[in-house]
Amino acid sequence: MSAVRPADPDRLWSTLQTMAALSEPGPGVTRLAYTPLEREAHDRFAEWMATAGCTIAVDPAGNTVATRPGRAAGPATGTGSHLDSVYHGGRFDGIAGTMAAVEVARLLHEAGAETALPLRFVAFAGEEGARFGQACCGSKLAAGLSSRAELDARRDRDGVSLAAAMAAVGLDPDAAARAAWDPAEWSAFVELHVEQGAVLERAKLDVGVVDLISGSTRIELTVTGQASHTGGTPMPGRSDALAAAAEAVLLAEQVALDPRHRGTRATVGRLSVLPGSITTIPGQATFSLDVRDVDADRQRQSAAEIVTRMRAACLRRGTRLDARLLADTSAVVLPDWVRTEVTAAATELGLRYRVLTSGASHDAQMVNRLVPTAMIFVPSRHGLSHVPEEWTEPAQLAAGADLLLAALLRLDARAAAAATLENAGGAR
Ligand code: GLV
Ligand code: MN
Ligand code: MN
Secondary structure, three states: OOOOOOOOHHHHHHHHHHHHOOOOOOOOEOOOOOOHHHHHHHHHHHHHHHHOOOEEEEOOOOOEEEEEOOOOOOOEEEEEEEOOOOOOEOOOOOHHHHHHHHHHHHHHHHHOOOOOOOEEEEEEOOOOOOOOOOOOHHHHHHOOOOOHHHHHHOEOOOOOEHHHHHHHOOOOHHHHOOOOOOHHHEEEEEEEEEOOOOHHHHHOOOEEEEEEEOEEEEEEEEEEOOOOEOOOOOOOOOOOHHHHHHHHHHHHHHHHHOHHHOOOEEEOOOEEEEOOOOOEOOOEEEEEEEEEEOOHHHHHHHHHHHHHHHHHHHHHOOOEEEEEEEEEEOOEEOOHHHHHHHHHHHHHHOOOEEEEEEOOOOHHHHHOOOOOEEEEEEOOHHHOOOOOOOOOOHHHHHHHHHHHHHHHHHHHHHHHHHHHHHHHHHHO
16 A cells, blocks of 8 residues: 555646536536446446546446445445536536546555545536426435335426436336435545535635535416507507516526525526517416525525516516426535535645535535535636536635545545444443
């Protein structure tokens, strides 16, 4: 056994670029949840991990789990993130964490290093809510938080259910709904991710350590008006579904900007219009609303207020508004003791860090229901994410991977000490 080397920025970068090449054509990276491309990314992850000495398992939800044995069997310390992307996303969201996991496995393998207990490296399936509305599908299943009925109910924009999409890539949705992981097999988990905000960049910091992950309420709204001829129909008395939707979009922004809702983010990211003709007044407009907050009460109050005010505006315009809840997740407070191990590791490595909240959703918020979890953020250039311009420098990724490795080793040592104490207690 030799000393474990620091992360190799060039190797980490080239692994990440190999992953980025797995994309639908078009701007940025498009590798949607539960598609053949996402499964190809999981296969690649599995190959790399097998070469680094891990044994590979794919759970029924499609999460790929690579296990590196420890000196003894026992609860594992884990890390990982996701491999799917949004439509026209970037190269780093999810990938930074899974590729950092690959780098950590490689470094340990090269050094012939031993940990006391097993390490597990996970690529979660279907984290992005972009396709099915719900974020973190794979980790939610792993945490035992999804039912079989939910897999049928969630649909993508073409009407394909999550269950059907899973079956189409060879997964078994019946088994997935029954395949919660056993918490006894885990001691702690750390997800590395890009920040997707500009706090670290502005403060010129190396890494962030997350204390709180925002929740999200997602709603599909449909405005129904009366389609008719754009030339023959006078302006007064129209029931223009798109004009009503336009007012509704601005109302969402207005409510979120109101100081009473400070910290709430409300976004309409998708809108479609029927019949979608230059010469017909829109008869129907369907759009999404995503309300995020670190305060679960304020998140739901904001969402309710937005929908109430939208409904009134639509009525005033002679249209009707129907609302359908797509997904609803509360903010999650991550446990202090795992975070403290990560910040201690950052201090040891001389990394400049701060503790910050996450505006985005992450697998960590589901995994934390099962095993105490921490999150490491690496900087995002200009805070941009979910766009092709997403960027993190190779050295910043490598610093994150170094911290991840150090944190995993600390957590492994802590788990081993706890196991020893338990055994001693049992022997008395
Ligand atoms: C996941 O990236 C999210 O939408 O927060
Ligand atoms: Mn992500
Ligand atoms: Mn994302």
